[in-house]
Amino acid sequence: xxxxxxxxxxxxxxxxxxxxxxxxxxxxxxxxxxxxxxxxxxxxxxxxxxxxxxxxxxxxxxxxxxxxxxxxxxxxxxxxxxxxxxxxxxxxxxxxxxxxxxxxxxxxxxxxxxxxxxxxxxxxxxxxxxxxxxxxxxxxxxxxxxxxxxxxxxxxxxxxxxxxxxxxxxxxxxxxxxxxxxxxxxxxxxxxxxxxxxxxxxxxxxxxxxxxxxxxxxxxxxxxxxxxxxxxxxxxxxxxxxxxxxxxxxxxxxxxxxxxxxxxxxxxxxxxxxxxxxxxxxxxxxxxxxxxxxxxxxxxxxxxxxxxxxxxxxxxxxxxxx
Numbered sequence: 001x002x003x004x005x006x007x008x009x010x011x012x013x014x015x016x017x018x019x020x021x022x023x024x025x026x027x028x029x030x031x032x033x034x035x036x037x038x039x040x041x042x043x044x045x046x047x048x049x050x051x052x053x054x055x056x057x058x059x060x061x062x063x064x065x066x067x068x069x070x071x072x073x074x075x076x077x078x079x080x081x082x083x084x085x086x087x088x089x090x091x092x093x094x095x096x097x098x099x100x101x102x103x104x105x106x107x108x109x110x111x112x113x114x115x116x117x118x119x120x121x122x123x124x125x126x127x128x129x130x131x132x133x134x135x136x137x138x139x140x141x142x143x144x145x146x147x148x149x150x151x152x153x154x155x156x157x158x159x160x161x162x163x164x165x166x167x168x169x170x171x172x173x174x175x176x177x178x179x180x181x182x183x184x185x186x187x188x189x190x191x192x193x194x195x196x197x198x199x200x201x202x203x204x205x206x207x208x209x210x211x212x213x214x215x216x217x218x219x220x221x222x223x224x225x226x227x228x229x230x231x232x233x234x235x236x237x238x239x240x241x242x243x244x245x246x247x248x249x250x251x252x253x254x255x256x257x258x259x260x261x262x263x264x265x266x267x268x269x270x271x272x273x274x275x276x277x278x279x280x281x282x283x284x285x286x287x288x289x290x291x292x293x294x295x296x297x298x299x300x301x302x303x304x305x306x307x308x309x310x311x312x313x314x315x316x317x318x319x320x321x322x
Contacts, residue, residue: 001049008044008060014067015042018060025078029059032082055085062090071097076300080114083297089115101143102150105200110146116298117143123290124258129251131236131280132260134294137305141234144258145194148230152212157230157254159212162191164234165243166217188215191234218243227252236261236276238268244275264312 010018019026019039026037033056035048044060046053062081066073084090092115099112099121112118117139123130124147132140148160192215195204207213218239233239233247236259244259251257261276268274283289296309 003047004050004053005045005047006053006057007040008046008057010042010044010060010064012042014064015039017067017073018063020073024075025063025073028075028078029056029082032056032079033059055082058085058090062093065094066097069097077113080297084115101146102153102198104198105203110198112143113139113300114298116292116294117300120292120294121147123292124256127290128255128288129248129257129259129283130290130292131276131283132258132292132294133263133276133280134292134298135262135264135296135309137299137309138294139298139300140260140262140294141190141232142194144232144234144260145191146198147258148232149195149198151230151256157256158228159214159230160207161221161226161229161231162188162195162213162215162234163218163221163231163247164188164191165236165238166219188217191215191232218247221247221250224250225252226250226255228254229256231255231257233257233259234261237263237266237274239275240268241273241275241278244279248279264316 023039026039029035030037033048033052035046035052035056037056038045038047046056046060048056059078059081062085063073063078066077081090081093084093096112096115096118099118101110101112101121103109112121116134120130120132120140121143124144130144132144134140145160145162148157148162151157152160192204195213195215199207204213208215218233229252231251236244238261239247247259248257259276259279261274263274263277266274266277280291284291296313299305299309
């Protein structure tokens with residue numbers, strides 16, 4: 001194929017940010033599209049096949065837009081922009097990068113990082129009940145808890161309730177040391193970790209003492225009506241249909257509920273139906289209920305996590321065919 005050469009102008013004050021340390025950002029783009037990118041001051045040369053050059057230029061343009069908004073440029077969002085460019089939908093990324101939710105205790109802004117996450121957050125804003133379903137690393141729980149804290153700070157709710165089923169995945173509760181609370185705490189630890197990061201340990205503990213934030217196993221929800229609350233049910237794939245129905249019927253006036261889960265990681269005993277899988281089938285057309293399906297493209301952990309998920313998907317497809 002014939003090689004072409006095109007230039008792209010980047011103001012000199014953005015060059016180092018876009019190129020990255022030791023030009024690592026540019027190397028990612030070169031590998032992705034099989035082009036050569038040469039720095040000539042503020043005019044960047046891109047050499048390669050026409051289609052590849054066009055994609056590289058569109059990627060560089062998105063990175064320039066990020067730099068102009070003072071947004072961080074990292075390997076994660078470069079690879080995500082490349083995936084959007086390959087589908088010719090990179091222009092939608094501008095909506096993602098401007099979707100501010102709240103600040104962490106350390107002053108770091110929390111935003112959606114992918115189109116799937118943006119859709120998920122918008123669903124939470126616009127519905128009473130939202131199901132967030134997707135693989136590990138897509139931010140399902142973290143974003144739900146961020147939205148809960150944001151709603152509390154904005155006086156939209158009076159309290160936050162975080163819960164998950166204490167399913168015994170390979171380790172029996174009875175063999176763990178301590179009282180009931182210390183036995184269920186390992187199951188709730190991921191929720192504590194996210195809360196510490198978003199609001200700080202001291203503020204979290206104060207709100208726990210006041211009853212403004214409650215972290216409890218799903219069994220503790222039975223018999224209650226939860227008014228003016230933001231409720232997050234995590235690891236919902238491990239609920240039974242009965243537990244899911246019990247939880248959904250706890251929701252009172254002025255409340256929101258977000259139910260998160262990964263239907264590929266069900267730890268229920270063999271033959272037991274997942275309450276999450278059943279609920280999505282039953283409730284998919286009910287007004288006021290949103291269902292956000294996140295995919296491997298929305299994974300925001302280390303890029304290796306996305307490749308691990310892809311490898312498992314391929315393996316499981318092969319296994320099912322046998």
